[in-house]
Amino acid sequence: MFDYLIVGAGFAGSVLAERLATRSNKKVLIVDKRNHIGGNAYDHYNEEGVLVHKYGPHIFHTNSREVFDYLTNFTEWRPYEHRVLASVDGQFLPIPINLDTINKLYGLSLNSFEVEQFLESLAESIPVIKTSEDVVVSKVGRELYEKFFRNYTRKQWGMDPSELDKSVTSRVPTRTNRDDRYFTDTYQAMPLHGYTRMFERMLDHPNISIMLNTDYHDVVSFIPFKEMIFTGPVDEYFDFKFGKLPYRSLEFKHETMNCENFLPAPVVNYPNEQPYTRITEFKALTGQKHPKTSIVYEYPQAEGDPYYPVPRPENAELYNKYKKLADQTPNVHFVGRLATYKYYNMDQVVAQALTLYKKLTTDKPTEKAATTPPITGSASIMEKILSRDPAKE
Ligand code: FAD
Ligand code: UDP
Numbered sequence: 001m002f003d004y005l006i007v008g009a010g011f012a013g014s015v016l017a018e019r020l021a022t023r024s025n026k027k028v029l030i031v032d033k034r035n036h037i038g039g040n041a042y043d044h045y046n047e048e049g050v051l052v053h054k055y056g057p058h059i060f061h062t063n064s065r066e067v068f069d070y071l072t073n074f075t076e077w078r079p080y081e082h083r084v085l086a087s088v089d090g091q092f093l094p095i096p097i098n099l100d101t102i103n104k105l106y107g108l109s110l111n112s113f114e115v116e117q118f119l120e121s122l123a124e125s126i127p128v129i130k131t132s133e134d135v136v137v138s139k140v141g142r143e144l145y146e147k148f149f150r151n152y153t154r155k156q157w158g159m160d161p162s163e164l165d166k167s168v169t170s171r172v173p174t175r176t177n178r179d180d181r182y183f184t185d186t187y188q189a190m191p192l193h194g195y196t197r198m199f200e201r202m203l204d205h206p207n208i209s210i211m212l213n214t215d216y217h218d219v220v221s222f223i224p225f226k227e228m229i230f231t232g233p234v235d236e237y238f239d240f241k242f243g244k245l246p247y248r249s250l251e252f253k254h255e256t257m258n259c260e261n262f263l264p265a266p267v268v269n270y271p272n273e274q275p276y277t278r279i280t281e282f283k284a285l286t287g288q289k290h291p292k293t294s295i296v297y298e299y300p301q302a303e304g305d306p307y308y309p310v311p312r313p314e315n316a317e318l319y320n321k322y323k324k325l326a327d328q329t330p331n332v333h334f335v336g337r338l339a340t341y342k343y344y345n346m347d348q349v350v351a352q353a354l355t356l357y358k359k360l361t362t363d364k365p366t367e368k369a370a371t372t373p374p375i376t377g378s379a380s381i382m383e384k385i386l387s388r389d390p391a392k393e
Helices: 011-024 065-072 099-106 112-122 132-157 195-203 282-286 313-327 346-360 367-371 378-387
Strands: 001-005 028-031 043-044 052-054 078-079 085-090 093-096 187-191 207-210 224-229 247-255 265-269 280-282 291-302 332-334
Touching: 001 011, 001 052, 011 028, 011 065, 011 187, 011 195, 011 207, 011 224, 011 346, 043 195, 052 282, 065 187, 065 346, 093 099, 099 112, 187 195, 280 282, 280 346, 282 291, 313 332
Parallel strands: 001 028, 001 224, 028 207, 085 265, 224 332
Antiparallel strands: 043 052, 078 187, 085 093, 247 291, 265 280, 280 291
């Protein structure tokens, strides 16, 4: 008899398995229909020996000390601040739009104060910001919106930014300084030996059993368990009772090139001319040294594996129907990006899973908890991160 059957070995399922097994001495079975753990964060060494992310670039960043400290139990970190260039009008320009983006694009030499005035002169006044178009146009005006956001978003989501919730393009800020980092979170780092290694360490416990290549539908009636934690698509769990929740998919085209370096930045976004949205060069994220380099192109798709919930009001309404049903389903707990239909980053999913764990249990450590390494204070973690020399790794 398992205490928990966990569907999905991504962040949501793995965090809960780890906590329940090590802190509450629960017997856990994780099933995943894929042939690996890690969910969409899975990485592996390809045929050429380059560490790649199978499901597109995964860059860890968080403002949550709790989340960072928690994951530090299972990995060392490589300090990494992400930077992206956008291919616009024949140039590679920093995105998020910043002072240098404007100066390079228009051949100007404005300072921070002047660029602020410049953007104000372009911005359209929109009384209530509702959509992803409103967010950008109200900050930088229509021309920059069309060069950097409109077509990228139409490609990525298969709909116009005016049809998408404001939260989507709000993920990308506008800056009047020269900060060209994609994220400004307090903690920004990559797992030193990759995500999969981190997951292996999370799940390495005698109370945790794992069945891969297994759709839970095929085994659920044979496996004795008390409670279920479900991290797959919530509409699928309820047999699409209220209709399908839209999820956006991607096709990943991986390539290895016979050169050490291919792109001018770790990620290059292609808003306009290309059918793909972006190209990622993995060695730039992982710091790996290798004579060849591996890249991935992302081609957005309507059909395929569900990767992105689509944030728009009618979808939120449909999700709420499923949520009501989920809340009334005894002994089944829904958690993660697909099961709660939220455009969550990895750290948000970890936080959501830790919160569910606290709800499920009073978190009284048992004797077995002694096998869990103590959580280190984050000040010392950051010192370790900052003092590490990536060139030596
Ligand atoms: P998942 O990782 O999707 O895990 C769910 C698991 O459930 C899957 O392994 C699936 O196979 C399994 N499953 C589903 N149905 C069944 C079934 N019927 N039976 C058995 N198993 C089932 N976040 C960041 O923080 N930084 C990034 O840079 C970043 N980049 C991203 C890039 C892309 C292209 C994508 C798609 C996402 C990115 N994310 C990023 C988001 C990140 O991937 C998610 O936040 C995180 O992986 C979600 O974890 P999860 O456990 O909720 O879901
Ligand atoms: N976006 C855009 N142009 C860009 C980068 C982002 O239009 O160069 C928009 C697009 O709608 C995208 C959203 O902003 O889906 C969020 O971007 P992010 O890089 O956070 O997407 P993710 O990494 O989650 O795919």
